[in-house]
Amino acid sequence: MKAERHRKSDYSKFERKLYWKLVGILVLGFAGILLLRELLRGRVGDLVVDFLIHTFYLSVPDAHTIYQFTIRNHMELILAAVSLIVVLMGFRVVVHRMTRYFTEISHGLDSVLAEGKEPPSLSPELRVMEEKLEQCGQLLEVRERKAKEAEEKKNDLVMYLAHDMRTPLTSVIGYLELLEEVPEMPEAQRSRYLRVALEKAGRLETLMNEFFDITRFNQQTILLERQSFSLTYMLRQMIEEFYPMLGDKNQKICLEQSRELYAEGDPDKLARVFNNLLKNAIAYGDRDSEIRINVEETGKELQITIENQGRQIPPQKLELLFEKFYRLDDSRASDTGNAGLGLAIAREIVELHGGSVQAESREHAVAFIVKLPKNGEVQKKTQSS
8 A cells, every 4th residue: 555655656746747737728728718709799799790891891780690690699619619629739738748758758768778878867757757767777787687697607507517527527438448458457457447437437427416406406396395303313313424534534523412403394405405514524624623513593593503624715705615616626626526516505405495504714614504494484496397
């Protein structure tokens, strides 16, 4: 209701101008008709009689008779015809004014749609429409910029995927060619080459799976299987699964938990979130360091913080960590097995649950903070056919 009243008040100046213009035309027309009526009955009538006498050489009685039958007796009809003409002229003026307004708006739209042009200034009574055109122009610019950014991201996605696929694929082809060219290769060396080729093929499969997953998330074709589960138990279980990876750099994981906490969501997909975050924390954490996991309730949210000890990340690069194929250190990408999709997938899953994830760089540490709604307000995304 308020918005409707606001729209009416926006165009009140325009309405008033047209209204008073029409009223003015009608008043002038009515006054003109009254004046014409009086003139036809008075001095103008005498002038008509004199005109008939001197032009057609009529007698005074004959001139008065003609005036009486042609004009005086048809006074109402003459005034009605004049009234109709006045009304039509009045509407013609109003229509012309409206057409001028439409022409101004049309030129304004053409200017907005023309790339790089500012909308022209309209009449004062069309100030609201001028503001709307400016808003449309700004909106079109934003949409055009977003479309270009989306196209650039799509091109980057394909480029990075091709780049990341080429390395393991080249290795697989190279080792298989060696095995084919040297059939008498020692068994130990053959086994080592086969193992490396299999690892590279597995790396390629993982990359393709991650790529398809991020594409499905972007297309909103993921169906969440929501249920209540113990978040604490899930994290404890994952810590046990990561123990073999911790030995390479003598790291350890500590879960700072005071009591059992439950979450509502898709446990499999949320497990993938924490799996990706823990992998990242282990891969980029310092040797002989501790990775801390803290879970707490904050109002209507559950907050999970995963912090590792490592080099600080510049503030301008923190948000880039969640971009597809972004890697803070390309030289370590092959060592960590990081294709730059894990954190992007983690963010997509968390946002699908109505939560958020962000990174913070602290003194000699980096923390990933996941916030999930406790009441299970999960965004429902339907599975595409």
